[in-house]
Amino acid sequence: MPQPKRGRPRAFDRDQALLDAARLFWRRGYSGTSTRDLTAQLGLSTSSLYGAFGSKAELFEAAVRTYAERYREIYEQAVAAPDFRTVVERVLIDSVHEFTRPDDEHPGCLLSSAAMADSTSTLDTSAYFAELQGHNERMLRERIEQALREGELSANTDASILTGLIQSIWHGLSARANLGADRADLLATARLGHALICGGAGPSR
Structure with missing residues (x-):
């Protein structure tokens, strides 16, 4: 008789495993x-964990x-939106919806969590985040520069400052969201x- 194959059980769900791991990292941090x-x-x-993801660090990076x-x-x-107002709306509003997806679909925003702050051993993750x-930011700035060329923004708008402002609101x-603010807020x-x-006009030079 052929011998049964060894390894992860057939019920293994990689996407669910990543979500479950991400929840732990979000709550406890990388080191914790x-x-x-x-x-x-x-x-x-x-052994199955290592077989599926390689290591704790690699699992964190995958998450x-x-x-x-x-x-x-x-x-x-x-940035593919036809007008600048919609660009800003989509960046901010769509991101809020992503930040506040139900727990069974999303672990919380790992990028602004304590997990990133203490993951100094995962240099590839830090580089990827940067x-x-x-x-x-480059995509957003290029779209702002396009809006300037097309006259949607006042000519004295500083694209770098406006990009920084939008990014600051995003962060x-x-x-x-990580501190528990609800979607409506x-x-x-x-x-x-x-x-x-x-x-009104964007931030001036």
Whole structure:
């Protein structure tokens, strides 16, 4: 008789495992989450955990990348909007909806959590985070410069300052979501930020 294959059970769900691991990292931080915690939460043996993800650090990196890519997509869709008001609205409003997705779909914003702050051993994750932020900011700035060329913004608007303002609001919304602010509160803040930015000329040079 052929011998049964060994390895992870057929019921293993990688996406669910990443979500469960991300929840632990979000709540306890990177250093505060042990391999034993992860195996208990994911229902895997240590060998299966290593077989699936390589190591705790690699699992953390996979979780960060999985959920961070959603923010890249938000920015990419936002800057494709036909007018600047919609660009700002989509960056802020769509991000709030992502920050506050139900717990069974999203772990919380890992990018502004304590997990990132104490993950000094995962240099690839830190580099990826910096690359992601830089990518999103460049896309946004280029779209603002386009709005300037097309006359949507006053000629004396400083694209760098306006980009920084929008990004500062975005990071503030993310941090407040991690502190437990509810969706309605965050949406109200995002809409006020949108109104203040788009209600008049952008920040001047």
